[in-house]
Structures are given as C-alpha cells and as structure tokens.
Amino acid sequence: xxxxxxxxxxxxGSTKVAAMVGEITELGEVKITGIGECPSNGLRKGIIVxxxxxxxxxxxxxxxxxxxxxxxxxxxxxxxxxxHIYSVNNKGVVAVGNxxxxxxxxxVERAVSAAKVINLPLDKEVLHVxxxxxxxxxxxxxxxPVGMVGSRLEVEVSIIIGASASIQNLGKAVSRAGLxxxxxxxxxxxxxxxxxxxxxxxxxxxxxxxxxxxTEISLFDEDGLxxxxxxxxxxxxxTSDLAVGLRIPLSQAExxxxxxxxxxxxxxxxxxxxxxxxxxxxxKVSKKVLASIIEPRMQEILHMIKxxxxxxxxxxxxxxxxxFTGGGCCLDGLAxxxxxxxxxxxxxxxxxxxxxxxxxxxxxxxxxxxxxIIYGSRRMASQEAAAxxxxxxxxxxxxxxxxxxxxx
Ligand SMILES: Nc1ncnc2c1ncn2[C@@H]1O[C@H](COP(=O)(O)OP(=O)(O)OP(=O)(O)O)[C@@H](O)[C@H]1O
Ligand SMILES: [Mg+2]
Numbered sequence: 302x303x304x305x306x307x308x309x310x311x312x313x314g315s316t317k318v319a320a321m322v323g324e325i326t327e328l329g330e331v332k333i334t335g336i337g338e339c340p341s342n343g344l345r346k347g348i349i350v351x352x353x354x355x356x357x358x359x360x361x362x363x364x365x366x367x368x369x370x371x372x373x374x375x376x377x378x379x380x381x382x383x384x385h386i387y388s389v390n391n392k393g394v395v396a397v398g399n400x401x402x403x404x405x406x407x408x409v410e411r412a413v414s415a416a417k418v419i420n421l422p423l424d425k426e427v428l429h430v431x432x433x434x435x436x437x438x439x440x441x442x443x444x445x446p447v448g449m450v451g452s453r454l455e456v457e458v459s460i461i462i463g464a465s466a467s468i469q470n471l472g473k474a475v476s477r478a479g480l481x482x483x484x485x486x487x488x489x490x491x492x493x494x495x496x497x498x499x500x501x502x503x504x505x506x507x508x509x510x511x512x513x514x515x516t517e518i519s520l521f522d523e524d525g526l527x528x529x530x531x532x533x534x535x536x537x538x539x540t541s542d543l544a545v546g547l548r549i550p551l552s553q554a555e556x557x558x559x560x561x562x563x564x565x566x567x568x569x570x571x572x573x574x575x576x577x578x579x580x581x582x583x584x585k586v587s588k589k590v591l592a593s594i595i596e597p598r599m600q601e602i603l604h605m606i607k608x609x610x611x612x613x614x615x616x617x618x619x620x621x622x623x624x625f626t627g628g629g630c631c632l633d634g635l636a637x638x639x640x641x642x643x644x645x646x647x648x649x650x651x652x653x654x655x656x657x658x659x660x661x662x663x664x665x666x667x668x669x670x671x672x673x674i675i676y677g678s679r680r681m682a683s684q685e686a687a688a689x690x691x692x693x694x695x696x697x698x699x700x701x702x703x704x705x706x707x708x709x
Contacts, residue, residue, distance in 0.1 A: 307334075308681065309366070310491070310673025311359065311377040311480070313471060315344050315514030315535065316628070318358040319667060320366040320374065323655065323674035331678050332657030333671065335370025337362040346514040346533040347382035349470040356477035363478060376481035378677040380669050381428060381471060382488040382515050384533040385464035388526070390433075391416050394455045402450045404437065409447060412456040419460060426468065428487055429461040433524040442524075459526045461487050483677060489519035489529050491672030494679075496626045496650030496665075497521070506621035508650065509606055510668060511629030513537040516602055518609050520619075528613035532605050536629030539598050546594040547586060549579060557591070558632070564599045565634035566592035592634075599635065603642040610643075622646030628666040 308331075310321040322335035339361035343354025363374050393416025397408050417430050435443040437451035446454060468485060475482055493508040503523060510517040514535045520528040539562070544554035561575050569589040576583055606623075622645040625635065630649055640647040652662055652671040662671055 306681065307372055308483075308674045308677035309374050309377040310380070310670045310677065311363075311475065312380045312488070312491075312667075312670040312673060313344065313349075313355060313359065313474070314341055314380075314382075314512055314669070315347055315537065316512065317341055317666070318355070318362040319670040320359070320362040320377065321662070321667065321670035321674055322366050322370040322372055322374065323671075323678065324657070325678045325681065329678070329682060331655045331675055333655055333659060333662055333674070334657055335366045335368075335372065336658070336661055336667070336670070337364065337366030337369065339365070343474075344514070346384065346535075347512070347531065348385070348467055349474055352470055352474045352477065355471075355474040359475060359478035359480070363480065374480065376483050377475070378483050378486050378491075378673040378680075379471065379475055380488040380491050380673055381463060381468060381485045382512075382517060382531055383463070383467050384515070384531050385425075385467050386428070386487065386529065386531050387462055388529040389419060389460045389462065390457065390527070391419055391460055392455060392457050393417070394453065397452050397454055402452055404446045404449050404451060404454055406447055408454050409435070409456070412454050413458065416456050416458040417460065421462065424465055425462050426465045427460055428463045428468070428485060429459075429490070431459045431461070431490075431526050433457045433459055433526070457524070459529075461490075461529060484680065486673055486676050487519075487529060488669050489517040489531070490526065491670075491676055492517065492626055492650075492668040493519055493521065493624075493672065494675040495652040495654060495668040495672035496624050498653070501621040501624065504621040505615070505617055505619040507610060507619060507623045507645075509623055509625050509630075510627035510665075511536055511602065511625065512627045513629070516606065516629070517627070518606060520610065520613050520615055522615070522617060527615055530609045530613070532602075532609065534602055534605065536627075536632070538602075539595050539629075539632070542594050542598050543591070547577060549577060553577070553579070558595070561588055561591055562595055563588065563592045563633040564596050564638045566596045568592075568634065595632065596638070599632065599638060600642065603639055607643055619645060622648070624648055624650040626650035626652075626665040626668040628664075630665050 312319045320337045339358045343351030393412045435446040436455035492510040505522045516532040573588045574585040
C-alpha cells in the first residue's frame, strides 16, 4: 500500500511568498500540514526584478513551513504569474495508427503534439498544453479515447504561453533558495483547483484571483480551461490610492484598508469616522470618504475583468458565475459590487477540497498555494497510475515469458 507522500506548493506572489506543505494520504486525500509565509522582496506585478531578494523570501517562507510541518522541503510546485502570460486554443488531428482502429496512448500523444504546433515568438515558451476534449470520428465530448475504436482522432487543447525570461528568472530564484522544481503551474489554474466546487466545474465559471500586483482570470467551460489572462493591477493599487488620497505612508494605508476598507461608498454612513495619526497630529476621516477612494479603483479593475471575459471569445452563458479569490477580494462589499458590475452570480472563494490544518489556511490569500498542492497531488496520482499500468504490463509479459519457459 502506498505511504503518505508530501507535496509542496510555492506561491511567489507580489506581496507575500507562501510555502504550503501537503500530505497525500493513502486514500489520495490532501491534508495541509504546514505553511510558511514571508513578505516578498523583489517582485513587481508578479514579475521578478531582484532574483536574490526573491530567493531570500522563498528561503524564509520554506524554513518556517519546515518548522511547522516537521518536514524537510527539497522540492516544490511553483506558481507562475505575470501579464506576459496568455492562452491560445488549438486543435490537433491524426489518423489512428492501429490497423484494428483501437486508439493507443501513442495516438493520443501524437494528436496532442500536433495541437501544440503554433507560431511561437522566440522569447516565449509553452507552459501548459491542457487537453479539453477528444473527438473520435466526429463524436465529441470524449475525455479519454484510449482503447476506443475509430479512424480519426482530434484533440482540442488550451495552450498557456509565457515569457521565457520571466519563467527562467523565477526558476533561478527558486534554485538559489535550494529547491528542486517539480513543475511550473499557471497560478489561475492552481487557484481554481482550490476554490472551485465540483458542481461549478461541470458548468461554465470564471475564477478571478485579485492579488497585490496582479488580477488573474481563468474561464472554464464544461470541457475545462477555455481562457486565461493576467492583468498587471491588483489590491496594492487601492493601498497606493489611499496613501495619496489621505497623504499617509503606504504601510498605514495598507493597515487602514484591511481594517476599514469597503468598496460601497453609498452604503457607508457619513457619521462613522476613523482617526488617522501622523506627525502632524490626529485627524478624523469618514469611512464614506475611505470608500469613495477605494470604489473607483475597484470599479476600474472590475471593468478590466469584464473586458477580458468579453475578449476571450467565449460565447456561452456562465451559469456558475464568478468566483473571486486572492487577498484583494477580502474588501468589504466586493461581491455585491462585482455582481452588479459583471451582471453575474458572484461568490468569494475560500480554499476547499483539502483537509488538515484548514483553519490556518482558510483565507482567499492562500488559494494559489493550496491549489498548487492539489495540482501536484493529481499529477503524482496520474504518474503513479501510468507507472502501475506499465508495471502491470511488464509483469504480464514476464508471466507469459515464464509460461513459455515452463512449457519448453
Ligand atoms: N482582509 C483584507 N481586506 C482587504 N484587503 C486585503 C485583506 N487581506 C489581504 N488584502 C490585500 O490583498 C493583497 C494581497 O493578496 P495576495 O496575498 O493574494 O497577493 P499576492 O499573491 O502576494 O500577489 P499577486 O497574486 O498579485 O502576485 C494585498 O494588497 C492586501 O492588502
Ligand atoms: Mg497571488
């Protein structure tokens, strides 16, 4: 029976680096056993601008995750973000190789390779090729065509592309922190693993992760990922608006935003005040004024999200609506404002689909880190299944060999 295994998710965000440790039980469930966090140094809008600074933050986050989990961390699944990332949908078509028409793993691999052939600028690389569905002799909606009979195999894929330099710089920072990279994973793909309920996966849905420096958007239909995009704006812009508007330092603006921030200025009473202290003394600012600074920025971000969804070319309805996650969605009133602006059902997505120290990570800020663990556990399971079927095949061949030996 397989032993419990460890998977680590490393979310290198614009405001924090989070290292999450997950244990995969014998039954395949994911249990969170540790988390380490450190303010991030050297990232702007999800892009690395100081490799050593980022490496130091990663090391600190990893060390505190090691202390909490009691596990030595040697490798991790690493989240990738930044406005350089985009998605393209493509198709690959092949003739089935077997004379008897039975589709093999090799046919599927050839179809996916054919779908991968796109014009790629020299400075870009493919981060993921995600099969959405297979079509056999014109019959669509097939999830696993291996073993089916047909003559023509088509695959529809989503290809995620990113700037090579940005991905390599992230890789360097992780390696300098002494970690092996199990795989790079698109952040929005990870967040969606953590926050989407199974029923939302069966319908079309949009996941929006509002971080400090980025807003990550992913649109899923019933066949899987349809579109992904990352905007270089996030909740840090709200902090900086407050700092400018109230003439206070960024650190104070951040604190005020988290304690008193609300996006619905209409709902705030005029007579509720907060006291702002600085070198010039103390002054009162109404919560309505705070909200009137925050609201236009969030309206702007929501407008950009709406434009991205439009530009995705997705023509169907989105019955499951928009699931917001990431630290930026914790502003009071965001769900209400978003539902009105986007004209869709909206909910706030907390990490779910895991067990263990769930209270510690029950915050939208941790959706990416948790999702990286879930992604890693799925990958581990499919690698083990592939190895198992390979071993079964080898033992089948060995048993036939020994049967022949016995015979002669
Ligand atoms: N309770 C809260 N209320 C309002 N805003 C919050 C709250 N908690 C966190 N935030 C904001 O969320 C942002 C950080 O979110 P998160 O940790 O998801 O970002 P990140 O992953 O580091 O950045 P990115 O994803 O852009 O690279 C900060 O701007 C912070 O002010
Ligand atoms: Mg993030």
